[in-house]
Amino acid sequence: MKQEFAFKAELILVLVTILAGLGWIFSKESLAGMPPLFFIAMRFSIGGVALLLIGRKYFRGVKWRDIKPVISIGVVMAFAMLLWVMGLHQSSNLGVGAFITCLGVVFVPFIGRLMFGDRPPMSIWVALPFAVLGLGFLALGNGLDFEIAHLYFLGTALCVALQLNLLSRFLVSMHALVLTSVQLTTAGVLLLTVSLAVEGVPQLISLDIFGWILASALISTSLRYLLQMYAMSLAPVSHGAVIMNLEPVWAAIFAVVWFNEIMGIGQVFGCFLIFVAMIVSRWSQVRMIFKRK
Template sequence: MSQHTHFKAELILVLVTIIAGFGWIFSKEALAGLPPFFFMAIRFLVAGFVLLLAGRKYFSDLRWQDVKGAIIVGFFMGLAMTFWVLGLDQGSSLGVGAFITSLGVILVPIFARFIFGDRPPKSIWFALPVAVVGLACLALNGQVAFEWALVYFFISALAFALQFNMLSRMSTRLHVFVLTAIQLGTAGIFLLVLSLLTETWPDVVSLPVLGWFLASTLIATSLRFLLQTYGQSLTPASHAAVIMNLEPVWTALFAMVWFGEQMLTIQIIGCVLIFAAMLISKWTQIRAVFTPN
């Protein structure tokens, strides 16, 4: 691919991280009036339907093999989002949760090694112990205790790493509208079943909550995943993963401004260590960016 194409992909993915950071804020506000699984199910189903209408001309002549692959990607997205929204609903710090979830970036090449046979860079083995120490700093929270929300965020990171790999491989076989709509729809159905089995739906939704829901659906879901899928189709998964490191940084900054969140010193150290681990894991790509040709 040309340098122009790579630069375009980088700009798109940076925008994706900013939108994703805002998405944490939108979702936290919406959860004040909606059950978590119900919120995510309706959010994904509406977002997927919007993309279906917008790109309906691309849905002709689909092969079942490709559709099946997109459904599998959507299933793992639904699994990841299940634990993510539980962590978001029960957690006390969006910034901490964002950095734990971002561990999925480090796990991307490890999943690629064991599932797809790719060889991870040596830097990943230096990044992992740094990430583990950083995770311990966040989990202990300055005490000998931790929130279950942190566990949920970590499980979501595992699922996101698998979904990220599969999405990168599928994005070259289906149009971006088709792939995004199918995976969102599949994730929505998965979460809707969970909601039907475990939650009581509200009779009335306030206008502010409805507004946050629409922002989460149209901006942080439809637009975000459409841009992410398109951006990933223009650049390798490992390159995209470097840029996606920015999401927890934006989230922590937005949470400080919007919710007035503060972190303990040990939590800040943990966030810094995890961010450093993400950079170390992609050191080859980072060095290439700053090395003159």
């Protein structure tokens, strides 16, 4: 029975990575017709409120002192998303951006070391050279074609690593749906404030663009997180930790299919090196999976 639950969880998590990969396409399409900060504010506000409405019962008994640290982590999330959407707005290759952003998993132990005195496992030190080489090939894979978007995505990865460190230390007793909803809503409200101050209110949003916003908010945010939380309740965390590395792979595939993006050989090799770095950084979890089988 446990194996059946684990297999079901793994299938759901693969679907979660597909929805996350589609989120890059939905977001890029949305940015074609609206300011970047306003879009990401709408995406996270709608996604957060949708989870709040779905999981109202999980908020019963939650006290303000429990919510305050979640809000502070939501601020970190807002900054991460600000960098991400600016990178997405300026990027010419979604696949490259997805792989750089997902480097956050490699950076988690380093942020933990700097902020909390953690000692990264040996697998992280082994993964680091692969990550650095991969970044080099992505940035210079087709010659000197470095984009400022690469720096935005790299900043996003660092912010996500910080966010995950804070979550792992301060928020272990609260339901995941509450955590996600409060973080998304906090980030959305904060980004909306910045958007209105910097970009102003969009004069017109076409029906097509509004459809892409809803798809991004409801499918690639609310539904994605709900499925992810459900899957994580069925199987060991180690399963999800490794499978979630598929997100940049799907994003790259969808970008090729939808936008006809083409990666140079050097960039493809860079993506491969970063994928290797992500797997190596979670090597202890990979070994656990093989031992179970």
